[in-house]
Amino acid sequence: MMTVNNSHPALLGLSVQQLTDWVKEQGQPAYRGQQLYDWIYHKGAKSLGEITVFPKQWREAVGHVEIGRSTIHYKAIAPDQTIKYLLKLADGQIIETVGIPTEKRLTVCVSSQVGCPMACDFCATGKGGFTRNLEAYEIIDQVLTVQEDFKRRVSHIVFMGMGEPLLNINSVVTAIKSLNQDVGIGQRMMTVSTVGLRGKIRELAEYDLQVTLAVSLHASYQNIREELIPSAKTYPLSQLFAECRDYVKLTGRRISFEYILLAGLNDLPEHAIELASQLRGFQSHVNLIPYNPIQEVDYKRPDPARINQFMDILKQRNIAVSVRYSRGLEADAACGQLRASKV
Numbered sequence: 001m002m003t004v005n006n007s008h009p010a011l012l013g014l015s016v017q018q019l020t021d022w023v024k025e026q027g028q029p030a031y032r033g034q035q036l037y038d039w040i041y042h043k044g045a046k047s048l049g050e051i052t053v054f055p056k057q058w059r060e061a062v063g064h065v066e067i068g069r070s071t072i073h074y075k076a077i078a079p080d081q082t083i084k085y086l087l088k089l090a091d092g093q094i095i096e097t098v099g100i101p102t103e104k105r106l107t108v109c110v111s112s113q114v115g116c117p118m119a120c121d122f123c124a125t126g127k128g129g130f131t132r133n134l135e136a137y138e139i140i141d142q143v144l145t146v147q148e149d150f151k152r153r154v155s156h157i158v159f160m161g162m163g164e165p166l167l168n169i170n171s172v173v174t175a176i177k178s179l180n181q182d183v184g185i186g187q188r189m190m191t192v193s194t195v196g197l198r199g200k201i202r203e204l205a206e207y208d209l210q211v212t213l214a215v216s217l218h219a220s221y222q223n224i225r226e227e228l229i230p231s232a233k234t235y236p237l238s239q240l241f242a243e244c245r246d247y248v249k250l251t252g253r254r255i256s257f258e259y260i261l262l263a264g265l266n267d268l269p270e271h272a273i274e275l276a277s278q279l280r281g282f283q284s285h286v287n288l289i290p291y292n293p294i295q296e297v298d299y300k301r302p303d304p305a306r307i308n309q310f311m312d313i314l315k316q317r318n319i320a321v322s323v324r325y326s327r328g329l330e331a332d333a334a335c336g337q338l339r340a341s342k343v
Contacts, residue, residue, distance in 0.1 A: 012068035022036075026061075070145060072088075073085075074086040084098045099149065106155055107157070109160050112163040115131045122260065124296065153184075155185070166201070173209070188212075196232075198239065198243075202246055216260075217259050218258070218259055218260050219237075222237050224265065259288050265299065288322070
């Protein structure tokens with residue numbers, strides 16, 4: 001792929017000033033930087049050849065320079081109008097992105113890696129292995145693709161697709177800043193999800209972003225967490241919670257804890273009581289997520305009574321909690337399932 005400069009393999013993700021500098025390097029007047037910016041971020045240009053306000057001769061001369069847009073390889077539409085996309089990248093790799101609409105919101109669930117190295121036992125993406133990190137422009141592209149396909153503005157972004165965002169923190173933070181400044185989505189409308197990696201939560205805090213941090217907890221006892229999440233063996237819950245408390249102190253922002261409920265494994269009353277004791281006095285919110293079954297493992301979703309009991313125990317102990325049901329169950333909802341079935 002043509003390299004625009006050493007640090008940017010594509011034009012997408014560059015600021016208006018950076019694009020202006022680039023067009024001037026090509027011998028074009030400075031005002032073309034603003035034109036290029038508008039066409040990339042607001043008019044959906046996929047190639048420089050589409051930008052009709054540019055002189056034809058110059059368009060042909062720089063036609064080999066990549067804007068950095070993917071192509072839609074496949075899409076599955078659920079009855080609730082959630083759309084799961086498989087996007088083909090420039091090198092032929094396939095990633096998943098999801099558009100989740102409601103009357104007032106359009107949320108995009110973005111991927112940060114091709115595959116995932118964390119190998120969590122209940123996760124379809126983790127079963128598929130890891131290929132590479134995504135570049136910042138490949139993350140931004142996912143949001144623009146959903147926005148264009150739905151023909152409405154994206155309001156919220158969750159980094160909960162394929163991959164562990166904090167293993168690709170530079171690209172993720174660069175993408176967050178561009179999505180905020182160039183696409184116009186508020187940082188407070190973005191959530192970054194992590195399984196928890198030693199030192200990485202503190203590193204994210206130092207970027208001084210306004211995003212919500214969501215920590216994938218999934219167990220309140222260390223031995224059960226190790227069963228589900230291999231990396232937990234080297235990063236115990238006590239250390240993870242200590243780093244989370246540091247994050248709250250540094251940022252002043254509460255943390256969301258994601259807790260997938262697996263029938264008979266982590267959904268018993270004693271698990272809820274232990275979770276409540278660990279979160280006492282913590283500026284936090286718990287999202288309970290009833291499990292989406294995948295073919296590779298035998299975990300089951302708890303019945304509604306068990307889910308409600310778990311939630312009630314947390315509420316009785318003054319823990320902020322809600323239940324989040326996955327959207328688009330009919331469209332291979334669990335992350336990684338559609339990619340596994342169509343690639």
